[in-house]
Amino acid sequence: MVPGNEIINSKELNEIKKIFTKSDGVLFAHGFDKRRGKIFRVREFEKKISKSFGSKYVQCVSSGTAAIKIALKSLGVKPGDEVITQSFNFIATIEAIIDCGAKPIITGINNDLNMPVEDLSKLITKKTKAIILVHMLGYSAEIDKIQKFCKQKKIPLIEDNCEAVGATFKGKQLGTLSDIGIFSFDFGKTITTGEGGCLLTNNKKKFLYFKRYHDHGHKLLKGIPRGIDNADMPGFNYRMTELQAAVGISQIQKLNFILSESKKRFLAMENILKDKVYLRKIYKRSKPNYDTLIFKVDNYKKRKKIVKYLNNVGIGTKNLPDAIKWHFAFFWKHAIANDQIKNTLASKKILEKFIAVPILLKKSIKHYEKISLDLLKLI
Ligand SMILES: Cc1ncc(COP(=O)(O)O)c(C=O)c1O
Numbered sequence: 001m002v003p004g005n006e007i008i009n010s011k012e013l014n015e016i017k018k019i020f021t022k023s024d025g026v027l028f029a030h031g032f033d034k035r036r037g038k039i040f041r042v043r044e045f046e047k048k049i050s051k052s053f054g055s056k057y058v059q060c061v062s063s064g065t066a067a068i069k070i071a072l073k074s075l076g077v078k079p080g081d082e083v084i085t086q087s088f089n090f091i092a093t094i095e096a097i098i099d100c101g102a103k104p105i106i107t108g109i110n111n112d113l114n115m116p117v118e119d120l121s122k123l124i125t126k127k128t129k130a131i132i133l134v135h136m137l138g139y140s141a142e143i144d145k146i147q148k149f150c151k152q153k154k155i156p157l158i159e160d161n162c163e164a165v166g167a168t169f170k171g172k173q174l175g176t177l178s179d180i181g182i183f184s185f186d187f188g189k190t191i192t193t194g195e196g197g198c199l200l201t202n203n204k205k206k207f208l209y210f211k212r213y214h215d216h217g218h219k220l221l222k223g224i225p226r227g228i229d230n231a232d233m234p235g236f237n238y239r240m241t242e243l244q245a246a247v248g249i250s251q252i253q254k255l256n257f258i259l260s261e262s263k264k265r266f267l268a269m270e271n272i273l274k275d276k277v278y279l280r281k282i283y284k285r286s287k288p289n290y291d292t293l294i295f296k297v298d299n300y301k302k303r304k305k306i307v308k309y310l311n312n313v314g315i316g317t318k319n320l321p322d323a324i325k326w327h328f329a330f331f332w333k334h335a336i337a338n339d340q341i342k343n344t345l346a347s348k349k350i351l352e353k354f355i356a357v358p359i360l361l362k363k364s365i366k367h368y369e370k371i372s373l374d375l376l377k378l379i
Contacts, residue, residue, distance in 0.1 A: 077102050
């Protein structure tokens with residue numbers, strides 16, 4: 001989740017400068033047509049995302065959290081409804097569900113830290129309005145099974161792909177394999193705009209809803225100035241600025257570099273550890289975005305030693321275990337009903353055995369090899 005911010009440089013600055021040199025400092029994505037010339041940076045960024053990821057429509061917004069909320073709104077999620085998501089997660093999905101007035105229903109995780117399709121069969125009710133599957137830490141979840149289930153039950157599927165931008169399944173980008181895909185571009189993500197996110201869909205009707213809802217419900221009538229382009233549906237302000245998009249335009253051009261450099265470091269570790277350690281499973285025909293290498297250590301004392309070692313060598317551990325409170329529903333009693341917290345107890349036993357090593361571009365491949373050899377002595 002980190003590489004984008006590690007390689008931010010004058011290229012991003014140059015893209016921002018264009019707003020001032022070519023577009024008279026228009027920082028807003030909408031209107032000001034004469035003043036801005038033909039420069040629309042957010043629209044340009046959306047086109048690049050659409051092309052790079054193979055999604056027909058893309059709507060950029062102010063954050064990944066906002067994108068999830070907009071997705072739920074577009075599906076008509078309202079008070080009294082239920083939305084199913086998973087215990088290993090980020091609180092944004094839960095917040096978006098409760099912001100729509102709905103109840104978060106929580107699945108456990110399987111031994112590879114993903115949403116088990118079997119749990120969905122148990123938790124689905126007449127009130128279930130959507131399922132949010134989260135591809136955690138750069139690895140693909142069992143998207144094919146979940147997708148099949150959702151199709152059979154006619155329940156819309158949202159793919160929260162905030163943590164796995166660039167990862168694929170059967171050659172297709174994660175985030176494009178469901179009704180709505182969600183990306184985050186916050187400062188800890190694969191590519192960053194500081195804050196920001198987007199929704200991906202192939203459905204024109206949904207796209208038009210995103211477009212209107214994120215911008216106060218404007219009708220967006222062609223040729224009508226914004227000031228008199230009324231709204232006829234409630235919306236909100238979840239707009240992205242031109243400044244964010246300018247950074248994104250530069251970052252997306254670095255995505256292939258980020259993925260290939262991350263992969264080299266990931267494989268260097270994997271090659272050394274694979275015969276001695278249980279590595280989190282990469283599902284057949286899926287490719288991670290290689291930004292985190294995750295492995296299991298059953299022994300508590302060994303785990304403690306390994307975490308201490310990783311902190312000492314300046315790598316740290318990502319989410320597992322360092323930020324587990326931000327990534328595990330067991331700790332979100334303020335937002336989740338007690339009857340759902342109990343579904344997380346089995347996940348706790350699985351999650352606490354895993355260690356997540358962040359792949360940083362500023363650390364060399366040699367550094368990762370050395371770390372892996374040291375880890376072998378501690379395992
Ligand atoms: C899985 C997941 N979903 C959603 C989000 C929310 O994204 P943002 O920070 O852009 O609101 C994050 C961010 O950490 C995340 O990891």
